[in-house]
Amino acid sequence: MSPDRSGRGVGSLVAGVADVLALVLVLWIVLDLLDADRANDFVRFVHEVADWLAGWSRDLFSFDERWARVVAGYGLAAVVYLVVGHAVANLGRRRL
Template identity: 45%
Template sequence: MAHVFAGILVAWILLDLLDANRGNTVVGWFHSAADWLAGWSIGLFDVAGHTLQVLLDYGIPAIVYVAIANILASRAFARA
């Protein structure tokens, strides 16, 4: 599931950086979902430049979700 969350965040990063039409329903869904998933990290760092800000705001939670999922999975398989 964490990989799906990370995929949504990465998709939004690409859509934002490629200047997708935010009026589009699909783009709007990805934006809403990414904002919800990354709510805790948006604005964590304040940097100059839109590209770097988007990468930090949405990339950090994507990495965190995947890292936590991998740690939990490795511990679950270690017990088995």
């Protein structure tokens, strides 16, 4: 495989991982806003993964409204994962 193709492959993989991480966070925001049943195994799994991914940002804001804290805390993490992941992917594509 040529260096150009391997760089694209690695970059695509990094971007794909960033997309999946952001998708999990956005899915949790939607489930929370729709008041999904937290006793459900799928909802609990998404919540646990989202909590782990957004551990650094989920309590960063102290809005009075709970929904605003969820959207801001988990949404910030999703945006950071997307921006950083795609920036790293683009750097990898250029250098390899």
